[in-house]
Amino acid sequence: MTHAHYNHGAIDELGRLAAESGLDVAGGTIRRSSSRFCLGVEHGDYNGTELFGVGTDRFIWLAYKPNDTGLVRLFSGNFPGDGVISFEPGTVPSPQSSEIADTWGRFPYGVDHVLRRGGIALSRGVDVVLRGNIPGGGMSRSASLTLNLILSLLDANEIEIDDPLRVVDLAQAVENDYIGSPCGQLDQIMILFAKEDMGTHYDPRNHSVSYVPLGQDALDFRLVGLDTGTVRPGLEKSTYRIRRAECDEFAEMLGPEFGISLLGDVRSQEFYDRILERYAESHPGHCDRLTYIFNAQKRFSTMLEAWKTGDVETVGQVFREDGIGLRDDYKISGPELETMCDIARTVPGVLGERMLGGGDKGAAGALVLTDSVEALETAVRTGYPRSHPAYADDFAVHVCRVVKGITVLDREL
Ligand code: GLA
Numbered sequence: 001m002t003h004a005h006y007n008h009g010a011i012d013e014l015g016r017l018a019a020e021s022g023l024d025v026a027g028g029t030i031r032r033s034s035s036r037f038c039l040g041v042e043h044g045d046y047n048g049t050e051l052f053g054v055g056t057d058r059f060i061w062l063a064y065k066p067n068d069t070g071l072v073r074l075f076s077g078n079f080p081g082d083g084v085i086s087f088e089p090g091t092v093p094s095p096q097s098s099e100i101a102d103t104w105g106r107f108p109y110g111v112d113h114v115l116r117r118g119g120i121a122l123s124r125g126v127d128v129v130l131r132g133n134i135p136g137g138g139m140s141r142s143a144s145l146t147l148n149l150i151l152s153l154l155d156a157n158e159i160e161i162d163d164p165l166r167v168v169d170l171a172q173a174v175e176n177d178y179i180g181s182p183c184g185q186l187d188q189i190m191i192l193f194a195k196e197d198m199g200t201h202y203d204p205r206n207h208s209v210s211y212v213p214l215g216q217d218a219l220d221f222r223l224v225g226l227d228t229g230t231v232r233p234g235l236e237k238s239t240y241r242i243r244r245a246e247c248d249e250f251a252e253m254l255g256p257e258f259g260i261s262l263l264g265d266v267r268s269q270e271f272y273d274r275i276l277e278r279y280a281e282s283h284p285g286h287c288d289r290l291t292y293i294f295n296a297q298k299r300f301s302t303m304l305e306a307w308k309t310g311d312v313e314t315v316g317q318v319f320r321e322d323g324i325g326l327r328d329d330y331k332i333s334g335p336e337l338e339t340m341c342d343i344a345r346t347v348p349g350v351l352g353e354r355m356l357g358g359g360d361k362g363a364a365g366a367l368v369l370t371d372s373v374e375a376l377e378t379a380v381r382t383g384y385p386r387s388h389p390a391y392a393d394d395f396a397v398h399v400c401r402v403v404k405g406i407t408v409l410d411r412e413l
Helices: 010-021 106-117 141-156 164-179 186-192 239-258 269-279 284-309 312-328 335-345 370-387
Strands: 029-040 051-067 072-076 085-087 125-132 198-203 208-213 221-227 350-355 363-369 396-400 406-408
Touching (some): 010 029, 029 221, 051 221, 051 284, 106 164, 164 186, 269 284, 312 363
Antiparallel strands (some): 029 406, 221 396
16 A cells, blocks of 8 residues: 555645635645554553554645745635634634634644743744544544644744654643643554554653554454544543543542552552452442553553564454443443444454544444455444434444554645
Protein backbone atom coordinates (compact mmCIF):
# COMPACT_ATOMS: atom_id res chain seq x y z
CA MET A 1 0.00 0.00 0.00
CA THR A 2 1.55 3.33 -1.00
CA HIS A 3 1.13 6.60 0.81
CA ALA A 4 -0.49 8.10 -2.24
CA HIS A 5 -3.31 5.57 -1.98
CA TYR A 6 -4.33 6.90 1.41
CA ASN A 7 -4.70 10.38 -0.02
CA HIS A 8 -6.93 9.27 -2.85
CA GLY A 9 -9.44 12.04 -3.48
CA ALA A 10 -8.44 14.02 -0.39
CA ILE A 11 -6.14 16.49 -2.13
CA ASP A 12 -8.67 17.30 -4.85
CA GLU A 13 -11.24 17.82 -2.15
CA LEU A 14 -8.96 20.34 -0.39
CA GLY A 15 -8.68 22.23 -3.68
CA ARG A 16 -12.47 22.33 -3.98
CA LEU A 17 -12.78 23.56 -0.40
CA ALA A 18 -10.27 26.34 -1.04
CA ALA A 19 -12.22 27.44 -4.12
CA GLU A 20 -15.53 27.27 -2.26
CA SER A 21 -14.29 29.31 0.70
CA GLY A 22 -12.12 31.79 -1.20
CA LEU A 23 -9.03 30.88 0.82
CA ASP A 24 -5.63 30.69 -0.84
CA VAL A 25 -3.52 27.65 -0.04
CA ALA A 26 -2.05 27.20 -3.55
CA GLY A 27 1.57 26.10 -3.28
CA GLY A 28 1.23 25.75 0.52
CA THR A 29 1.94 22.76 2.75
CA ILE A 30 -0.32 19.75 3.35
CA ARG A 31 -0.02 17.96 6.69
CA ARG A 32 -1.88 14.72 7.30
CA SER A 33 -2.61 13.46 10.81
CA SER A 34 -3.89 9.99 11.59
CA SER A 35 -6.40 8.44 13.95
CA ARG A 36 -5.28 5.85 16.51
CA PHE A 37 -6.16 2.49 17.99
CA CYS A 38 -5.20 1.92 21.60
CA LEU A 39 -4.22 -1.69 22.28
CA GLY A 40 -3.82 -1.10 26.02
CA VAL A 41 -4.36 0.10 28.65
CA GLU A 42 -7.56 1.85 27.61
CA HIS A 43 -8.39 4.42 30.33
CA GLY A 44 -4.90 3.80 31.67
CA ASP A 45 -3.48 7.21 30.79
CA TYR A 46 -5.11 9.13 33.62
CA ASN A 47 -4.54 6.14 35.93
CA GLY A 48 -0.79 6.11 35.32
CA THR A 49 -0.37 2.83 33.43
CA GLU A 50 1.87 2.04 30.47
CA LEU A 51 0.28 2.61 27.08
CA PHE A 52 0.50 0.89 23.73
CA GLY A 53 -1.17 1.77 20.45
CA VAL A 54 -0.85 2.40 16.74
CA GLY A 55 -1.75 5.02 14.16
CA THR A 56 -4.59 4.04 11.81
CA ASP A 57 -5.45 5.20 8.30
CA ARG A 58 -8.37 7.47 8.90
CA PHE A 59 -7.01 10.98 8.66
CA ILE A 60 -7.32 14.74 8.74
CA TRP A 61 -5.71 16.50 5.76
CA LEU A 62 -4.88 20.14 6.34
CA ALA A 63 -3.47 22.56 3.71
CA TYR A 64 -2.10 25.94 4.80
CA LYS A 65 -0.20 28.96 3.55
CA PRO A 66 0.71 32.23 5.26
CA ASN A 67 -1.28 35.29 4.08
CA ASP A 68 -0.83 39.05 4.39
CA THR A 69 -4.09 39.88 6.12
CA GLY A 70 -2.89 39.34 9.71
CA LEU A 71 -5.82 36.93 10.14
CA VAL A 72 -5.90 33.19 10.66
CA ARG A 73 -8.71 32.02 8.37
CA LEU A 74 -9.86 28.41 8.34
CA PHE A 75 -12.49 26.41 6.50
CA SER A 76 -13.42 22.80 7.33
CA GLY A 77 -15.08 20.53 4.80
CA ASN A 78 -16.55 18.59 7.73
CA PHE A 79 -18.28 21.65 9.18
CA PRO A 80 -19.08 23.84 6.18
CA GLY A 81 -22.02 25.35 8.06
CA ASP A 82 -19.57 27.09 10.39
CA GLY A 83 -18.25 29.06 7.40
CA VAL A 84 -14.76 30.56 7.44
CA ILE A 85 -13.44 30.84 11.01
CA SER A 86 -11.39 34.03 11.15
CA PHE A 87 -9.43 35.63 13.96
CA GLU A 88 -6.48 37.83 14.68
CA PRO A 89 -3.91 35.92 16.74
CA GLY A 90 -4.22 36.85 20.41
CA THR A 91 -7.88 37.88 20.18
CA VAL A 92 -9.77 34.62 20.56
CA PRO A 93 -12.86 34.14 22.81
CA SER A 94 -12.18 33.21 26.43
CA PRO A 95 -11.80 29.53 27.37
CA GLN A 96 -14.99 27.49 27.70
CA SER A 97 -17.18 30.50 26.88
CA SER A 98 -20.65 29.86 25.45
CA GLU A 99 -19.79 31.36 22.05
CA ILE A 100 -17.30 28.56 21.34
CA ALA A 101 -19.45 25.64 22.52
CA ASP A 102 -21.01 24.85 19.13
CA THR A 103 -18.29 25.63 16.63
CA TRP A 104 -15.31 23.57 15.57
CA GLY A 105 -13.46 26.91 15.69
CA ARG A 106 -12.85 26.22 19.37
CA PHE A 107 -9.91 24.05 18.31
CA PRO A 108 -7.89 26.74 16.45
CA TYR A 109 -8.97 29.33 19.03
CA GLY A 110 -7.71 26.99 21.74
CA VAL A 111 -4.39 26.45 19.97
CA ASP A 112 -3.81 30.19 19.75
CA HIS A 113 -4.78 30.66 23.40
CA VAL A 114 -2.69 27.81 24.82
CA LEU A 115 0.41 28.59 22.77
CA ARG A 116 0.27 32.25 23.78
CA ARG A 117 -0.19 31.32 27.43
CA GLY A 118 2.87 29.09 27.08
CA GLY A 119 4.95 32.01 25.77
CA ILE A 120 4.65 31.05 22.09
CA ALA A 121 2.65 33.83 20.48
CA LEU A 122 1.42 33.18 16.95
CA SER A 123 1.43 36.34 14.89
CA ARG A 124 1.09 35.50 11.22
CA GLY A 125 -2.00 35.44 9.11
CA VAL A 126 -2.55 31.97 7.64
CA ASP A 127 -5.16 30.47 5.28
CA VAL A 128 -6.15 26.90 6.18
CA VAL A 129 -8.50 24.38 4.58
CA LEU A 130 -9.03 20.90 5.96
CA ARG A 131 -11.15 17.82 5.86
CA GLY A 132 -11.10 14.48 7.62
CA ASN A 133 -12.62 11.01 7.59
CA ILE A 134 -12.05 9.99 11.22
CA PRO A 135 -15.31 8.90 12.88
CA GLY A 136 -16.31 10.89 15.96
CA GLY A 137 -15.74 9.00 19.18
CA GLY A 138 -13.17 6.27 19.75
CA MET A 139 -10.48 7.00 17.17
CA SER A 140 -9.22 10.36 18.46
CA ARG A 141 -10.55 12.81 15.96
CA SER A 142 -10.14 15.73 18.34
CA ALA A 143 -6.50 14.93 19.22
CA SER A 144 -5.65 14.49 15.55
CA LEU A 145 -7.17 17.87 14.73
CA THR A 146 -5.50 19.63 17.65
CA LEU A 147 -2.05 18.23 16.86
CA ASN A 148 -2.38 19.05 13.19
CA LEU A 149 -3.39 22.64 13.97
CA ILE A 150 -0.55 23.11 16.47
CA LEU A 151 2.12 21.73 14.15
CA SER A 152 0.81 23.57 11.10
CA LEU A 153 0.31 26.97 12.77
CA LEU A 154 3.74 26.71 14.41
CA ASP A 155 5.27 25.91 11.04
CA ALA A 156 3.47 28.79 9.33
CA ASN A 157 4.99 31.05 12.02
CA GLU A 158 8.41 29.43 11.61
CA ILE A 159 8.47 28.35 15.25
CA GLU A 160 9.98 25.02 16.24
CA ILE A 161 9.33 23.01 19.39
CA ASP A 162 12.02 20.38 19.79
CA ASP A 163 10.44 18.26 22.49
CA PRO A 164 7.49 16.26 21.14
CA LEU A 165 6.21 15.63 24.67
CA ARG A 166 5.83 19.40 25.03
CA VAL A 167 3.60 19.31 21.94
CA VAL A 168 1.60 16.55 23.65
CA ASP A 169 1.20 18.74 26.77
CA LEU A 170 0.08 21.70 24.69
CA ALA A 171 -2.43 19.63 22.72
CA GLN A 172 -3.88 18.21 25.91
CA ALA A 173 -4.10 21.72 27.38
CA VAL A 174 -6.12 22.90 24.38
CA GLU A 175 -8.72 20.24 25.18
CA ASN A 176 -8.52 20.39 29.00
CA ASP A 177 -8.25 24.11 29.57
CA TYR A 178 -9.73 25.82 26.54
CA ILE A 179 -12.41 23.37 25.38
CA GLY A 180 -13.14 21.81 28.77
CA SER A 181 -12.72 18.15 27.79
CA PRO A 182 -11.03 16.16 30.59
CA CYS A 183 -8.99 13.91 28.24
CA GLY A 184 -5.62 12.41 29.18
CA GLN A 185 -2.58 12.11 26.90
CA LEU A 186 -3.10 8.72 25.31
CA ASP A 187 -4.51 10.00 22.03
CA GLN A 188 -1.90 12.67 21.46
CA ILE A 189 0.99 10.31 22.23
CA MET A 190 -0.35 7.54 20.01
CA ILE A 191 -0.85 9.88 17.06
CA LEU A 192 2.22 12.09 17.34
CA PHE A 193 4.66 9.19 17.64
CA ALA A 194 2.97 6.61 15.41
CA LYS A 195 5.09 4.91 12.76
CA GLU A 196 4.06 2.64 9.94
CA ASP A 197 3.71 -1.00 11.00
CA MET A 198 4.99 -0.23 14.52
CA GLY A 199 3.38 -0.12 17.91
CA THR A 200 4.21 2.82 20.19
CA HIS A 201 4.98 1.97 23.82
CA TYR A 202 4.81 4.75 26.40
CA ASP A 203 5.99 4.36 29.97
CA PRO A 204 4.75 7.18 32.23
CA ARG A 205 7.32 6.41 34.92
CA ASN A 206 10.13 7.89 32.85
CA HIS A 207 8.07 9.47 30.03
CA SER A 208 9.81 7.21 27.55
CA VAL A 209 8.53 6.33 24.12
CA SER A 210 9.77 3.25 22.31
CA TYR A 211 8.74 1.47 19.15
CA VAL A 212 7.81 -2.16 19.00
CA PRO A 213 7.78 -3.71 15.55
CA LEU A 214 5.15 -6.33 14.96
CA GLY A 215 6.92 -9.71 15.02
CA GLN A 216 7.77 -11.49 11.80
CA ASP A 217 5.35 -14.04 10.41
CA ALA A 218 2.37 -12.38 12.10
CA LEU A 219 -0.90 -13.42 10.56
CA ASP A 220 -2.26 -10.79 8.20
CA PHE A 221 -4.77 -8.74 10.16
CA ARG A 222 -6.73 -5.50 10.08
CA LEU A 223 -7.94 -3.17 12.78
CA VAL A 224 -11.59 -2.43 12.14
CA GLY A 225 -13.40 0.58 13.56
CA LEU A 226 -17.11 -0.10 14.06
CA ASP A 227 -18.70 3.32 14.19
CA THR A 228 -22.12 2.98 15.85
CA GLY A 229 -23.47 6.10 14.13
CA THR A 230 -24.30 7.60 17.53
CA VAL A 231 -23.26 11.14 18.36
CA ARG A 232 -20.93 11.38 21.32
CA PRO A 233 -21.63 14.44 23.41
CA GLY A 234 -18.00 15.12 24.44
CA LEU A 235 -16.00 13.64 27.29
CA GLU A 236 -16.97 16.48 29.61
CA LYS A 237 -20.64 15.46 29.41
CA SER A 238 -20.11 11.71 29.59
CA THR A 239 -19.36 8.85 31.99
CA TYR A 240 -15.68 9.54 31.30
CA ARG A 241 -15.67 12.52 33.66
CA ILE A 242 -17.33 10.44 36.39
CA ARG A 243 -14.85 7.57 36.01
CA ARG A 244 -11.89 9.95 36.19
CA ALA A 245 -13.27 11.48 39.37
CA GLU A 246 -13.91 8.06 40.95
CA CYS A 247 -10.41 6.85 40.15
CA ASP A 248 -8.78 10.01 41.52
CA GLU A 249 -10.94 9.84 44.64
CA PHE A 250 -10.10 6.19 45.32
CA ALA A 251 -6.39 6.71 44.70
CA GLU A 252 -6.42 9.60 47.14
CA MET A 253 -8.19 7.48 49.72
CA LEU A 254 -5.70 4.62 49.34
CA GLY A 255 -2.67 6.87 49.03
CA PRO A 256 -1.50 7.24 52.63
CA GLU A 257 -1.77 3.55 53.49
CA PHE A 258 -0.54 2.00 50.25
CA GLY A 259 1.85 4.72 49.12
CA ILE A 260 0.19 5.22 45.75
CA SER A 261 -0.88 8.32 43.91
CA LEU A 262 -2.82 6.74 41.02
CA LEU A 263 -4.76 3.46 40.71
CA GLY A 264 -2.19 2.24 38.19
CA ASP A 265 0.34 2.20 41.03
CA VAL A 266 -1.45 -0.83 42.51
CA ARG A 267 0.66 -3.48 40.82
CA SER A 268 1.09 -6.18 43.44
CA GLN A 269 -1.49 -8.89 44.00
CA GLU A 270 -1.03 -8.54 47.73
CA PHE A 271 -1.97 -4.83 47.72
CA TYR A 272 -4.91 -5.48 45.42
CA ASP A 273 -6.23 -8.27 47.66
CA ARG A 274 -5.86 -6.16 50.78
CA ILE A 275 -7.66 -3.23 49.17
CA LEU A 276 -10.55 -5.42 48.04
CA GLU A 277 -10.82 -7.04 51.43
CA ARG A 278 -11.08 -3.67 53.07
CA TYR A 279 -13.25 -1.76 50.57
CA ALA A 280 -15.31 -4.26 48.56
CA GLU A 281 -18.37 -3.79 50.71
CA SER A 282 -18.17 -0.08 51.41
CA HIS A 283 -16.95 1.01 47.94
CA PRO A 284 -17.99 -1.64 45.41
CA GLY A 285 -17.93 0.72 42.40
CA HIS A 286 -14.48 2.03 43.22
CA CYS A 287 -13.21 -1.53 43.66
CA ASP A 288 -14.62 -2.49 40.27
CA ARG A 289 -12.71 0.35 38.62
CA LEU A 290 -9.52 -0.80 40.31
CA THR A 291 -10.20 -4.40 39.25
CA TYR A 292 -10.31 -3.43 35.60
CA ILE A 293 -7.12 -1.36 35.81
CA PHE A 294 -5.31 -4.04 37.84
CA ASN A 295 -6.22 -6.88 35.46
CA ALA A 296 -5.61 -4.83 32.32
CA GLN A 297 -2.12 -3.98 33.59
CA LYS A 298 -1.43 -7.65 34.21
CA ARG A 299 -2.52 -8.46 30.66
CA PHE A 300 -0.49 -5.58 29.22
CA SER A 301 2.86 -7.39 29.33
CA THR A 302 1.31 -10.49 27.75
CA MET A 303 -0.02 -8.32 24.96
CA LEU A 304 3.30 -6.55 24.42
CA GLU A 305 5.19 -9.85 24.26
CA ALA A 306 2.64 -11.25 21.85
CA TRP A 307 2.97 -8.19 19.59
CA LYS A 308 6.76 -8.61 19.57
CA THR A 309 6.54 -12.22 18.52
CA GLY A 310 3.79 -11.58 15.97
CA ASP A 311 1.23 -13.56 17.93
CA VAL A 312 -1.78 -11.48 16.92
CA GLU A 313 -4.17 -14.12 18.21
CA THR A 314 -3.00 -13.41 21.76
CA VAL A 315 -3.08 -9.66 21.12
CA GLY A 316 -6.70 -10.14 20.07
CA GLN A 317 -7.49 -12.28 23.10
CA VAL A 318 -6.18 -9.55 25.43
CA PHE A 319 -8.15 -6.95 23.49
CA ARG A 320 -11.28 -9.07 24.07
CA GLU A 321 -10.61 -9.55 27.78
CA ASP A 322 -9.98 -5.82 28.18
CA GLY A 323 -13.35 -5.24 26.51
CA ILE A 324 -15.15 -7.44 29.00
CA GLY A 325 -13.41 -5.60 31.85
CA LEU A 326 -14.34 -2.23 30.37
CA ARG A 327 -17.93 -3.40 30.07
CA ASP A 328 -18.40 -5.16 33.42
CA ASP A 329 -15.89 -3.60 35.82
CA TYR A 330 -15.06 -0.19 34.45
CA LYS A 331 -18.65 0.16 33.14
CA ILE A 332 -17.71 2.70 30.50
CA SER A 333 -19.31 1.07 27.45
CA GLY A 334 -22.72 1.75 25.92
CA PRO A 335 -25.50 -0.40 24.41
CA GLU A 336 -24.70 0.37 20.78
CA LEU A 337 -20.98 -0.30 21.33
CA GLU A 338 -21.79 -3.63 22.96
CA THR A 339 -24.11 -4.61 20.11
CA MET A 340 -21.17 -4.10 17.74
CA CYS A 341 -18.98 -6.25 20.00
CA ASP A 342 -21.61 -8.98 20.34
CA ILE A 343 -21.96 -9.16 16.57
CA ALA A 344 -18.19 -9.18 16.00
CA ARG A 345 -17.70 -12.00 18.55
CA THR A 346 -19.85 -14.33 16.48
CA VAL A 347 -17.61 -14.06 13.40
CA PRO A 348 -14.86 -16.67 13.01
CA GLY A 349 -11.56 -14.91 12.32
CA VAL A 350 -12.38 -11.97 14.61
CA LEU A 351 -9.59 -12.24 17.18
CA GLY A 352 -10.87 -9.66 19.65
CA GLU A 353 -13.28 -6.76 19.97
CA ARG A 354 -14.16 -4.02 22.43
CA MET A 355 -15.37 -0.48 22.85
CA LEU A 356 -12.79 2.18 21.94
CA GLY A 357 -11.71 5.37 23.61
CA GLY A 358 -13.81 7.57 25.86
CA GLY A 359 -16.90 5.36 26.00
CA ASP A 360 -20.72 5.58 26.08
CA LYS A 361 -21.13 6.24 22.35
CA GLY A 362 -18.80 6.44 19.35
CA ALA A 363 -16.98 3.45 17.90
CA ALA A 364 -16.10 -0.08 18.91
CA GLY A 365 -13.15 -1.87 17.35
CA ALA A 366 -12.08 -5.33 16.30
CA LEU A 367 -8.85 -7.12 15.47
CA VAL A 368 -9.62 -9.31 12.50
CA LEU A 369 -7.80 -11.71 10.21
CA THR A 370 -7.75 -10.05 6.79
CA ASP A 371 -9.57 -12.98 5.22
CA SER A 372 -12.44 -12.54 7.66
CA VAL A 373 -12.98 -8.81 7.19
CA GLU A 374 -15.72 -9.35 4.66
CA ALA A 375 -17.58 -11.75 6.94
CA LEU A 376 -17.40 -9.17 9.73
CA GLU A 377 -18.72 -6.45 7.44
CA THR A 378 -21.62 -8.65 6.39
CA ALA A 379 -22.45 -9.57 9.97
CA VAL A 380 -22.42 -5.92 11.08
CA ARG A 381 -24.43 -4.70 8.10
CA THR A 382 -27.04 -7.38 8.80
CA GLY A 383 -27.19 -7.34 12.56
CA TYR A 384 -26.52 -3.79 13.69
CA PRO A 385 -29.40 -1.98 11.95
CA ARG A 386 -31.77 -4.72 13.17
CA SER A 387 -30.76 -3.95 16.76
CA HIS A 388 -30.54 -0.17 16.38
CA PRO A 389 -32.78 0.93 13.50
CA ALA A 390 -32.38 4.54 14.61
CA TYR A 391 -28.75 4.41 13.43
CA ALA A 392 -29.36 2.32 10.29
CA ASP A 393 -28.22 5.16 8.04
CA ASP A 394 -25.32 6.34 10.14
CA PHE A 395 -23.20 3.39 11.26
CA ALA A 396 -19.99 2.60 9.36
CA VAL A 397 -17.25 0.00 9.17
CA HIS A 398 -13.68 1.32 8.84
CA VAL A 399 -11.08 -1.27 7.84
CA CYS A 400 -7.71 0.14 8.92
CA ARG A 401 -4.00 -0.43 8.53
CA VAL A 402 -1.18 0.59 10.86
CA VAL A 403 0.30 3.86 9.60
CA LYS A 404 2.55 6.80 10.43
CA GLY A 405 0.83 9.42 12.59
CA ILE A 406 2.00 12.75 11.17
CA THR A 407 3.11 13.21 7.57
CA VAL A 408 3.89 16.31 5.55
CA LEU A 409 2.82 15.30 2.07
CA ASP A 410 5.12 15.60 -0.82
CA ARG A 411 2.35 17.37 -2.69
CA GLU A 412 0.90 20.82 -2.96
CA LEU A 413 -2.32 22.24 -4.25
C1 GLA B 1 -10.30 9.25 25.35
C2 GLA B 1 -9.34 10.22 26.03
C3 GLA B 1 -7.98 9.57 26.29
C4 GLA B 1 -8.12 8.22 26.98
C5 GLA B 1 -9.17 7.36 26.28
C6 GLA B 1 -9.45 6.09 27.01
O1 GLA B 1 -9.89 8.94 24.08
O2 GLA B 1 -9.17 11.34 25.21
O3 GLA B 1 -7.17 10.44 27.03
O4 GLA B 1 -8.40 8.37 28.34
O5 GLA B 1 -10.39 8.05 26.11
O6 GLA B 1 -8.38 5.24 26.97
